[in-house]
Amino acid sequence: MTRSYPWSQNIVSIGLLKIVKGRWACLPLMFRFYHMKKTIEAGDVKVNGKRPLFQTKFEQANEMLSNIATAFADTDLLVVTDSCFGNNGLFKPMRKTVGQHCHLLSRLRVNTTLFSLPLERQVHQRGRSKKYGSKMGSASMLANEFHKRAKTYSVNLYGKLRDVTAYDKIVMLQTLKCAVRVVWVYRKSQWVALFTIDLDLSVEQIIEYYGARWKIEAGFKEIKQKIGSAKSQTRNQHAVTNHLNFCMMATTITWIYADHLEKAPQRCYAVNNRRHFAFADVRKLITQAALDKDFDSFCPKRAKTTQNSFIDALLRMVA
Numbered sequence: 001m002t003r004s005y006p007w008s009q010n011i012v013s014i015g016l017l018k019i020v021k022g023r024w025a026c027l028p029l030m031f032r033f034y035h036m037k038k039t040i041e042a043g044d045v046k047v048n049g050k051r052p053l054f055q056t057k058f059e060q061a062n063e064m065l066s067n068i069a070t071a072f073a074d075t076d077l078l079v080v081t082d083s084c085f086g087n088n089g090l091f092k093p094m095r096k097t098v099g100q101h102c103h104l105l106s107r108l109r110v111n112t113t114l115f116s117l118p119l120e121r122q123v124h125q126r127g128r129s130k131k132y133g134s135k136m137g138s139a140s141m142l143a144n145e146f147h148k149r150a151k152t153y154s155v156n157l158y159g160k161l162r163d164v165t166a167y168d169k170i171v172m173l174q175t176l177k178c179a180v181r182v183v184w185v186y187r188k189s190q191w192v193a194l195f196t197i198d199l200d201l202s203v204e205q206i207i208e209y210y211g212a213r214w215k216i217e218a219g220f221k222e223i224k225q226k227i228g229s230a231k232s233q234t235r236n237q238h239a240v241t242n243h244l245n246f247c248m249m250a251t252t253i254t255w256i257y258a259d260h261l262e263k264a265p266q267r268c269y270a271v272n273n274r275r276h277f278a279f280a281d282v283r284k285l286i287t288q289a290a291l292d293k294d295f296d297s298f299c300p301k302r303a304k305t306t307q308n309s310f311i312d313a314l315l316r317m318v319a
Contacts, residue, residue: 010033010034010035011031011032011033011034011244012031012032012034012057012060012061012064013028013030013031013032013216013219013220013248014028014029014030014031014061014064014065014068015027015028015029015216015219016029017080017209017212017213017215017216018255018259020255020258020259021258021259021261021263021264021265021276021277022264022276023159023276023277024211024212024215025215025219025255025258025279026215026216026218026219027219027251027252027255027256028219028223028248028251028252029064029068029252030064030067030068031064031244031248032055032060032063032064033237033241034055034057034060035052035054037054040052040054046237047237048237056089057084057085058085058089058090058093059093061085061090062090062093062094062097062098065077065079065094065097065098065102066097066098069098069099069102075101076101076102076103076198077098077101077102077103078103078104078105078196078198078201078209079094079102079103079104079105080105080106080209080210080212080213081104081105081106081213082106082107082213083106083107083108083109085106086104086105086106086107086108086195087175087176088175088176088177090104091104091176091197103196103197103198104176104196104197105194105195105196105197105198105201105206105209105210106194106195106196106210107192107193107194107195107210108139108182108193108194108195109139110138110139110140110193111138111139111140112138112139112173112175113135113136113137113138113174114136114137114138114139114142114171114172114173114182115132115133115134115135115136115171115172115173115174116132116133116134116136116171116172117133117170117171117172117179118130118131118132118133118172119133131172131177132172132174133172136171139182139184139193142184143184143186143191143193146167146169146184147167147184147186147191149167150165150166150167150184150186151165151166151167152164152165153165153166153203153204153207154204155204155207155208155211156204156208157207157208157211158211158214159274159275159276160275164185164207165185165186165187166183166184166185166186166203166207167183167184167186168181168182168183168184168203168206169181169182170182170199173195176197178197179199180195180196180197180199181195181196181198181199181201181206182194182195183195183203183206183207185207194206194207194210218279219251222251222279223244223247223248223251226251226279226280226283227247227250227251228247229243229244229247232244251279254279254282254283254286255279255282257282257285257286258277258282258285261285264276264277265277265281265282265284265285266281267281268280268281268284
């Protein structure tokens, strides 16, 4: 990214994770351009000739979540993030602005210290109630301890049902100052710990939803490579913003089109261990539909006027 092109692809984006014809997909909803504080202070970025106000990625994400939450006031929202956003930097302002109906699901860091739930307050107990129970240890230490108690779950993960070995426990997380459900997922030689604020989610749901988070990364690929946001030749803030808005809108419309099809599209190119259709397959169907001879019947082309509108206006003035 050169100084002559500061409005590049460094963005913070929010998308809707949705199952489309048996596979997960990410439908882009909103985005914000992110610029480092030192870049803004150096004067490398200008908006209408002025330096933009610096916002952290947490502030940008919280601002977008607040806008989206207004449309879903009576619906519980589950925000699925990676470990970078799965902390109090996002959770605290999110709960303050969005409300208690907004929950978080993310990956737990291996060195995070966990505590047991506090005991119920006893009769005639002196002092205030304890917020946390006894110290249990770090996530990595508990992973070894709980491995023997893990169970096998059947989870819809990465396009098919898989047997996953996991163990869950409700604990207190001091960084978020609340109770969370932690799920340790064990693989052959590795493990990963997931957590959620929503204690009503099952183990299968937690694993499946976090597995679907990788469709966010695939969504960036679709926007950049398949739709063409990375090939933009624009050089100013308004042009790049408009271009990226159109790219995200095109991506979302493509997935909505796929969701309204009677049956799932056929995959054009065979890939090992992948049986679901790809984003490019839906684009191909849209192209075929647009080139169909009956396309003009429900999406008519605008007729070209025989007379120039400017000349027509002059003639009316003369008359």
